[in-house]
Amino acid sequence: MTETRSTPTTLRVALGARSYPIHIGPGLLGDPQWLAPYLAGRQVMIVTNEVVAPRYLERLKQSLADDLTVCELVLPDGEATKTLACVERIWDALLEAGFNRRCTLIALGGGVIGDMVGFAAACYQRGVAFVQVPTTLLAQVDSSVGGKTGVNHPRGKNMIGAFWQPRAVLIDTDTLSTLPPRQLSAGLAEVIKYGLIRDADFLAWLEAEMPALRGLASDALTRAIERSCTIKAEVVAEDETEQGVRALLNLGHTFGHAIEAHQGYGTWLHGEAVGAGMLMAAELSRRLGWLGEAETARVRAIIAAAGLPLAAPANMSVDDFLAIMRLDKKNLDGRLRLILLRALGEACIHDETPAETLAGLLEVFPRR
Amino acid sequence: MTETRSTPTTLRVALGARSYPIHIGPGLLGDPQWLAPYLAGRQVMIVTNEVVAPRYLERLKQSLADDLTVCELVLPDGEATKTLACVERIWDALLEAGFNRRCTLIALGGGVIGDMVGFAAACYQRGVAFVQVPTTLLAQVDSSVGGKTGVNHPRGKNMIGAFWQPRAVLIDTDTLSTLPPRQLSAGLAEVIKYGLIRDADFLAWLEAEMPALRGLASDALTRAIERSCTIKAEVVAEDETEQGVRALLNLGHTFGHAIEAHQGYGTWLHGEAVGAGMLMAAELSRRLGWLGEAETARVRAIIAAAGLPLAAPANMSVDDFLAIMRLDKKNLDGRLRLILLRALGEACIHDETPAETLAGLLEVFPRR
Incomplete structure (x- = not known):
């Protein structure tokens, strides 16, 4: 099948040593060239949720090279899950898998997943790499960019968190086709x-x-x-x-x-x-x-x-x-x-x- | 009573915009001049433990000006308490007191208190000010300096944490007189x-x-x-x-x-x-x-x-x-x-x- 697809656009968040690209375009998810440059070491954990996993997890995994250790963690969906308890599940999974400071977390999902995975990355062994792969419009235009990470507290939104920038933001515009x-x-x-x-x-x-x-x-x-x-x-x-x-x-x-x-x-x-x-x-x-x-x-x-x-x-x-x-x-x-x-x-x-x-x-x- | 006391020494941790002093000497704890310059706003929370509180909490409080809102939290003692659950108690107390981003946390105690309070400060509202007031030799010579903060995980020491520098380290050498x-x-x-x-x-x-x-x-x-x-x-x-x-x-x-x-x-x-x-x-x-x-x-x-x-x-x-x-x-x-x-x-x-x-x-x- 031949398709005419637009070339991805790349923007840049200019933050000195912490600068990173935002790649925007169709079909990025299954294409290895977009993710590989941003992996810190050979250990990769994809964190996603129950709604996104059946749609995009396999496609993302296929874009990762065979010689990587790839783990996955599927969390429940929704803002009510944006809690410290869910972030602890990420830390537990990383330690259980024996992941070190050169690992990379990939946040595959909307703003809730992005915020939690970013916070988990900010505090795992005092900070590891992460990549944002936002699959909702809200996460693509806002929460995946800029390094605000964190979780809610019963007394207020985003009260616990950190500024922690991703290595890259990969926006596959095709994912919007399934957005409710x-x-x-x-x-x-x-x-x-x-x-x-x-x-x-x-x-x-x-x-x-x-x-x-x-x-x-x-x-x-x-x-x-x-x-x-x-x-x-x-x-x-x-x-x-x-x-x-x-x-x-x-x-x-x-x-x-x-x-x-x-x-x-x-x-x-x-x-x-x-x-x-x-x-x-x-x-x-x-x-x-x-x-x-x-x-x-x-x-x-x-x-x-x-x-x-x-x-x-x-x-x-x-x-x-x-x-x-x-x-x-x-x-x-x-x-x-x-x-x-x-x-x-x-x-x-x-x-x-x-x-x-x-x-x-x-x-x-x-x-x- | 007239005493001859040595003048405090001041060292400096040179980290650009995050640089800070280490003041070392006797009698710093009760003297307002050492703490006041490092408070970010008017809300102050002193976090200490059950062993240190009866010895030094009142003295520290006396060095804080009357127009500040000062809260205190006394945690249990010991490395076994260096957990995320204890850090959550700090966050709960801060939110209950309505503390904002311009508050200051003061860590009064040994390395466990310093590491937990530093981590709580690193992640409260994505980062607030804190001051280290170490009362054990170990905390004075090592853990209070350098911004390594965090808690233990059942699978490993200090696995969850952040690099977050204090505004100052105040080492009152008098506190060693009561050290076991x-x-x-x-x-x-x-x-x-x-x-x-x-x-x-x-x-x-x-x-x-x-x-x-x-x-x-x-x-x-x-x-x-x-x-x-x-x-x-x-x-x-x-x-x-x-x-x-x-x-x-x-x-x-x-x-x-x-x-x-x-x-x-x-x-x-x-x-x-x-x-x-x-x-x-x-x-x-x-x-x-x-x-x-x-x-x-x-x-x-x-x-x-x-x-x-x-x-x-x-x-x-x-x-x-x-x-x-x-x-x-x-x-x-x-x-x-x-x-x-x-x-x-x-x-x-x-x-x-x-x-x-x-x-x-x-x-x-x-x-x-």
């Missing part, structure tokens, strides 16, 4: 985020292309992934450990994390909570006089067009939100730090939202 | 190590001063701590993440870790196991033709003079040693890596010890 619509929408939330915080032209393009994206049109998806990863790589290169500008990538996340934690991890997908959270941030920005009615309506419209929720959970009170938001990692010395929009395409870090303005928004924001 | 003799001997093992691997003059000085050191003579102890920390700081500055020369600090540790893991963590003190392990390394170096009889006898004599064991546990077979040593973090691609002595004062990394030479040593090395 709900997961696709969740990924689009993070794509929209890049337009909102930093690129008004990309936002306008997304508004026009949303039907194509939701219809899995591969050209549109590839362009959305490339633009998202370009912005992410720029921001991470500027501010690896979130001392400043990287916090802008958290638009909608303070609200969203509160929803995820309150509802029980996995009840709302991360991207769904971020979708509603971005609308909350936009509405708050309007209340602060930064966005007009028309701009807020555009935010609402694109979130709706992506198939994301426009309302918060029915059972979440103002106090529920505030209690969890107070624990957000971005807050310093007791002040609530929010990412808001000065304009469409321009986000800002804001430490001075009046408590009554925030409470006012939380009071009237729709529930579902 | 067995703990003092354990600390002397690491002091002797520095002489063996890098400084023959220091080794000769230690041979002469051993009675004074065991008698807690404060001048001798201070000099031993200063010289040990100077060597440790040099080696760490050269090779923070143990790509090369830092491995030399592991003289005796591959044997020692095997003893600790086999006997159950805490049965042998770490320094005791390192003491016996250094003698094993010296005997192996003799078998390889690098040390003579007289030099090996000097190693045996100083280990004995420090009150450390000269024999391995009675119930450890050759296979017991080999099975655990095979999992050592230094090993790469299946080859056993040992730190051995080319001469007294000169250590080397050796990957090519013939299996029969090692087994021969393990066979005849005394058991007790």
